[in-house]
Each structure stands twice: as C-alpha cells, then as structure tokens.
Amino acid sequence: MEKSLSKGDKVEWSTSQGVTTGKVVKKQTTETKIKGHKVNASKSDPQYIVESLNSGKRAAHKPEQLHKA
Structure with a gap:
C-alpha cells in the first residue's frame, strides 16, 4: 500500500x-538528478523529494523511508 503524502x-x-x-x-x-546523484523514480516506483527544515537541502526518499511528523 502506497503512502499518501502531499x-x-x-x-x-x-x-x-x-x-x-x-x-x-x-x-x-x-x-x-539531485546533487549529482541519479534518482531512479518511476510511476510504478515513485520517490518523494523532501527538503530538510534544518539545512534546506533536498533529497529523494522512497515512501517507506518517510513518516508523517
């Protein structure tokens, strides 16, 4: 089941x-690409681009790595 993040x-x-x-x-x-790293996202295997509140840096994460705060 895919997480519902917006x-x-x-x-x-x-x-x-x-x-x-x-x-x-x-x-x-x-x-x-983010910071020179390839992000292998697809419609069947999406990832989320997130921005750190502390550093402001962006990264890609798979849905199972993220938890609503």
Whole structure:
C-alpha cells in the first residue's frame, strides 16, 4: 500500500546523524538528478523529494523511508 503524502506535508526520516524533519516538495515519478546523484523514480516506483527544515537541502526518499511528523 502506497503512502499518501502531499506537497507541504511535514515528514521525518532516519539519517546517520539521527532523525531529520522536513517537508515534501513533490512526488517524483520520472528519473532525475539531485546533487549529482541519479534518482531512479518511476510511476510504478515513485520517490518523494523532501527538503530538510534544518539545512534546506533536498533529497529523494522512497515512501517507506518517510513518516508523517
């Protein structure tokens, strides 16, 4: 079952430094690059672009890695 996340939702995810909080920027359903890294997103395997509230940096995460804050 796919998570229902929308643009602007506050989310949390785990990093090597601990739990980070941010917001959903968009649902990515096509391949793209973030900071030189390829994001293998597709309609059948979407990822979410999130922005950290602390650093303002963006990253892509699979739905199962994100939890609503």
